[in-house]
Amino acid sequence: MKKVFLFTLTLFSIYNISAQTFTRRDSLQGGLRLERTNFDVQRYDLNITVNPDKKFISGYNDITFKVLEKTGRIQLDLFENMQVDSIVFKGKKLAYKRDNDAVFITFASELKRGSEEKLRFYYSGKPVVAKNAPWDGGFVFAKDSEQKPWIGVAVQGTGASLWYPVKDHQTDEPDRGASIKVAVPNGLMNVSNGRFKGSEDLKNGYTRWDWEVINPINNYTITLNIADYAHIHDNYKGLDLDYYVLRKNEEKARKHFEEVKPMMDCFQSKFGKYPFFEDGYKLVETPYLGMEHQSAVAYGNKYRKGYLGSDMTGTGIGMTFDYITIHETGHEWFGNSITSKDIADMWIHEGFTTYSESVFVECLLGYDKAMQYITGQQRNVGNYKPVIGIFGVNKEGSGDMYYKGALLLNTLRHIVNDDQKWWKMLLKYSETYKKQVIDTETVVAFFSKETGMNLTPVFDQYLRYKDIPKLQVKLNDSKLEYRWETDVQNFAMPVGITVNDKEIRLNATNTWQTVTINAFNPDEINLQKSKYYVRFEKL
CATH class of the missing domain: 2.60.40.1730 (tricorn interacting facor f3 domain)
Known part of the structure; x- marks a missing residue:
């Protein structure tokens, strides 16, 4: 835990993202x-x-x-x-x-x-x-x-x-x-x-x-x-x-x-x-x-529920537990046991630990409440600079390492689309790197191997660029065209949408693809927002 709680959307809008310079002190420390x-x-x-x-x-x-x-x-x-x-x-x-x-x-x-x-x-x-x-x-x-x-x-x-x-x-x-x-x-x-x-x-x-x-x-x-x-x-x-x-x-x-x-x-x-x-x-x-x-x-936290007596997600669910007890203890697994080699990779601490909050909600209140809670975290993401910081100079990335990191993991869970496999995978990750010092490349290699997918482009887009993937769709009669717009080339990621409340899974890439659906009005097409943290654009 550190800086995320100072960030607001106002601060995001005025943040100076000009190029930074680093001193000898920075390089000596980092x-x-x-x-x-x-x-x-x-x-x-x-x-x-x-x-x-x-x-x-x-x-x-x-x-x-x-x-x-x-x-x-x-x-x-x-x-x-x-x-x-x-x-x-x-x-x-x-x-x-x-x-x-x-x-x-x-x-x-x-x-x-x-x-x-x-x-x-x-x-x-x-x-x-x-x-x-x-x-x-x-x-x-x-x-x-x-x-x-x-x-x-x-x-x-x-x-x-x-x-x-x-x-x-x-x-x-x-x-x-x-x-x-x-x-x-x-x-x-x-x-x-x-x-x-x-x-x-x-x-x-x-x-x-x-x-x-x-x-x-x-x-x-x-x-x-x-x-x-x-x-x-x-x-x-x-x-x-x-x-x-x-x-x-x-x-x-x-x-x-x-x-x-x-x-x-x-x-x-x-x-x-x-x-x-x-x-x-x-x-x-x-x-x-x-x-x-x-x-x-x-x-x-003065023996209060929530974060200083309030709910950071705006859902009300954050008032069912003491944020500091849950979040800071989550760090015992993610940050204290599994530690990043450089603080530029601190999302390895904060993203997984912030995700542990919704894990606790799911243990306590069930899947639907957990999805409501983590979807509420989207409002705290600024997407104003990359999550990963600058290596070798003791420089963290953006405060988005907390909520954006957690939403990336929730998205990954639904890319896997098999909860039994997901929980087994998360447990294996925690135990494989227990009491070790690792980096982002290690995390990506692990989840790529366990899922059998090349997840490097996915992690790169969320962590190394400020913007999240944009799913573009356009409807021509009953033909739905769709693609990803991303900074990363050769980006591919499954995503779920609903068409008249029926779930459809798209294996989207940067290339336009077409699927026949039972819809003639774009309003009938919606993103599964609680499962995927992406932008959704109807053209």
């Missing part, structure tokens, strides 16, 4: 040069202190990594407003050079290929404060109703190096997980990813809270949450469910979060076993709306 590809992170062990009054962080990150190619130099990342205190390797300080947010580290002697190494990166500073989290990256230093500190962080797209030293690229997740140890003033608690391992009073006015993740984890979902939390524990069919909420909301949360159980039943039946079962599942109340932090989902 690119894959030798200093990044010559090592593979195995584990992060983060140990920091957070001073809420000064809005200040200090501590270190132990970074364990495997050397893939012999090297004497690597790149790590830390926002330039944060101080590098020292970088220690085998008891000695290393030389380093800062370049924007990149930190190039030089070793005294060359590291051998295949060796496993560990360095300790000490740092401190005041991290960037978000102006409007989660839509811009940074920390939120808030107060609860008792005026106690309430702190969170959200950095999707902005980069995890905003607040801790890291190899800040989605291609490299720590294979053996991470530990997150955060010291906070006595009377407060920190909640991070994974399992709680214990706390320790440091005898200096601070208590350290220790958490452990054993699964691979993408950098931007490593998190901290600081408040005077109440803890609610439950277990559902063997899965630990833990909720950390402000104390005044404990009873409200107990009732509200019962929705998690049918959600887990639905998602596990459609997408496979909860991918981070060993780390447990948590919802953590935050001073911002929400974020898909792995095994510690940020929740800030």
